[in-house]
Amino acid sequence: MKVSFGGLSLKNPILTASGTFGYGLEYTRFGELATLGGIVVKGLSLEPRVGNPMPRIAETPSGMLNAIGLQNIGVRNFVEKRLPKLPADQMAVIANLYACSAEEFAELAGYLSEQPGVAALEVNISCPNVSSGGILFGQDPKMAARVTEAVKRRAGDKPVIIKLSPNVTDITEIARAAAGAGADILCLINTLSGMAVDARTRRPRLANVIGGLSGPAIKPVALRCVHQVSRAVDVPIIGVGGIASAEDVLEFILVGAHAIQVGTANFIRPDFVFRLVDELERLCEAYGITSFDEYRGSLRL
Amino acid sequence: MKVSFGGLSLKNPILTASGTFGYGLEYTRFGELATLGGIVVKGLSLEPRVGNPMPRIAETPSGMLNAIGLQNIGVRNFVEKRLPKLPADQMAVIANLYACSAEEFAELAGYLSEQPGVAALEVNISCPNVSSGGILFGQDPKMAARVTEAVKRRAGDKPVIIKLSPNVTDITEIARAAAGAGADILCLINTLSGMAVDARTRRPRLANVIGGLSGPAIKPVALRCVHQVSRAVDVPIIGVGGIASAEDVLEFILVGAHAIQVGTANFIRPDFVFRLVDELERLCEAYGITSFDEYRGSLRL
Amino acid sequence: MTRFGKEGFDGDFFELVLEHPDPQSPAWRNWKPGQFVMVRPTAWEHNPLWGRPFSIYRADEDGLSVFFQIVGRGTERLAKLEPGDEVTVWGPLGNTFAVREDAPTLILAGGIGLAPFAEYVRRHPHPENLKVVFGHRPPVECYPLAKMAERVSCQSCRETCPADLDDFIALLGRVIPDYCRDGLVLACGPMPFLKTVQRIVAEHGGKAQLSLENRMACGVGACLGCVCDHKEEGPVSVCARGPVFWSDEITF
């Protein structure tokens, strides 16, 4: 089940998605972290952040909306207090970076590049660029390239993963920009922009009004994005979006992903991702898949 | 339940969405067409079209993908053979226009503008512009404006509805372009671009590989789009995307829609939309909504 | 629309008996074998999204029933329905098999494709003109063949290994020609089976009707999701123009 790509080497292709698995430690009572390919921790900023007001989450058909707003303990707290408790020598601990300017991103990268326990840096560019009036980094190829370069310059030998937003006219354009700027790996997709309201009380269901849609509902969009990007660029891809079964994992690999992340499905049951590792093994056997390298991108068109 | 906007006057705000209700006649055995606000017929092109190869549809979590590819009997066949059988004097028959160039769109509009039974023209700009190498009209504000103008010029006194694609970085930009070019009404959203594959056979589930995602899964995206556009332009909006209950109808009106369309939910049961009219009436009563004009856009932010 | 009773055949096979939606309506009083219904339990909410099409197996005062096999998510859930669970049913939908009272008629069924023929056989005024050839993988007891065999000549052929399939195809090659002169061939079953029937019938210049089982969403000709290629009319809805087609009308 081992996979190696873009400078990352994983026991298996299963990672947890940022924001849905805390800092990993929340799940130690439900399974053995070391059995996973790795985990991506909640988006880290230079300073601790309090996030958005409540309510922050809403259920939707086969999915959910969140507007957590990047509440996190800050990158230093993470490195000092959480990272040492993670089995970082047995699985990949990937830091997810959240910032509002290319400089902040670079600073985060510089700091994290020196932490031996961190296997890679995942850059969340689905965040507003304060210096461009709130347009998201991930929605503009030039800005995406600038952030990628800035992070890459300071990341040392850590692989840099750029996590793309699906809320764009042409995701391959952003992917090309990030790849051109030196991204080692692309991760897609982040959440779709969505909203929910209560017709009776006339209130939005999220205090932030607009939030990110995730879960099985968005799987068709995520698969399409991975498929398109894997044909457009020559950079390995981590697929994420709606994965809720071993069958789903294979679908993402089939359209070109090297590894996948499980996000919202962690809420279906807390041991979901641990069970998924076993299920994937069984399913590969059932389908006669002996090599992910052979299977990857083998979609018959 | 009556609503009037943009030159349209409807018995109630409930329409059926293009491509999901045939030419209306398929449903006469399941309900009284005249009880609906109106119907939008399957996309019509100048000449009959055969559409895409099979398979064309796939089920997804709380949704579906389609790649019908605009199979239709052609606009003349529709006007001559189907339109006369519809109760066009008792509900709005809206023609949905499909073409691959602004000229074709204009020609369709010109022909339909002379048909008394047609209440309005809905322009599907989620189609590739052949003369621009396949970019969708709906993904470029300039092209969207050009099509709008071309149709508007030939539409006579028929209200022109521009139906927007959600597969864009900023839907308000396209909305502004269409509004600026004279659209009487905007309709949103068309389907999200998505795909599905079979991990075992390694084949795409749609012969066309990529298709359009619809159904309850996309409702949060549709609501967000209607919310954003209703704040950005001063043109009335028809909301569509995932509506599957009277509660959903109210949600769209709450964020600013004047009317709504029911698409995929017609497949839940063929009398769905007929029952919805009654349910909406009951729900308005339960929630004490006496005027849609008061309720519309009254979301408490 | 209706309520529910259920009779388990062996293993994965079920007769789902529903309250008859409307026995007195003209459409239902005149229904004929080959037609189908869309079935959708209310509890599905929007997942699975679509109803599932099933041939009408039986429809009388006692109820409406379909005979189905578990093959996926939808049928698995149908098999778990409990009496009292609400089910939406729409139909009768589609067209019907031809009946040529005096013509020797060969019925070819593959697996669950047997379902529409149960009533066809029961109704046929001259059962002596009918012959059923039935190919299947699960044991024959899973299917309602015994009842049919009381009225007409039935031959069944079980596939347990790939070689059996060749045998079955050879069998088709032997029987079909006899019905290609002045007879009628009717077939329902999986796609490869229908293709074989189409080929053999074409080779012998016979007349056959094939019932297709394309995936359906609306069931009423509105979504164009279920089309097949009609030689003259182009893509036509299997649900509305079919599900039964003359073998030489369509290309697969």
Place this chain on the structure above:
Amino acid sequence: MTRFGKEGFDGDFFELVLEHPDPQSPAWRNWKPGQFVMVRPTAWEHNPLWGRPFSIYRADEDGLSVFFQIVGRGTERLAKLEPGDEVTVWGPLGNTFAVREDAPTLILAGGIGLAPFAEYVRRHPHPENLKVVFGHRPPVECYPLAKMAERVSCQSCRETCPADLDDFIALLGRVIPDYCRDGLVLACGPMPFLKTVQRIVAEHGGKAQLSLENRMACGVGACLGCVCDHKEEGPVSVCARGPVFWSDEITF
């Protein structure tokens, strides 16, 4: 993870009895009232998506049970579970109510907020120090109050019109102060109720614990979807840091 039995109280109230997931584990052997479990039937697939949090009502060799009221989609479906249906349960989660054996302790419950106190009362070594004040809308028989009243003094107050609510608030205003000197107040119920308790306790300088019922997705402190505002720590997860908070620690 577990299987299921169910006992309907009046109307919309149910005790859902599940096979105990793991009675011998240290976490379960040491569980205390105030803690909760996440409950999610397997058949939900991904709709509803999240498990639902419920206070642990009872947990012993005979099983694990929660006491719930139908308020929406999830609880409606829970009420329809049949014995044998598979349910995923994770817990015990969260923290617990304080126990001050010798302090006069006032238990304030609004509606279904009574659930966590059933076991609290049963376990308390000095029931004579406990008093329960219970506000509710459906008839009191819907709730498991009678059993509690065998052990401790209970006063209940039904709200049938808006004026009753004022009466209940007045009652709270009269009883709470008595427990504000050297006593303890524990409260669980709807948000407006908790706010009232918080205000009155603050006015009288007392100590109270409030159990919050925020919407939850993960239940384990990972998603940050359920946070409340902690005066010192900022937003904290109700599922992991709570659900029980000292009244003066948090702002609503």
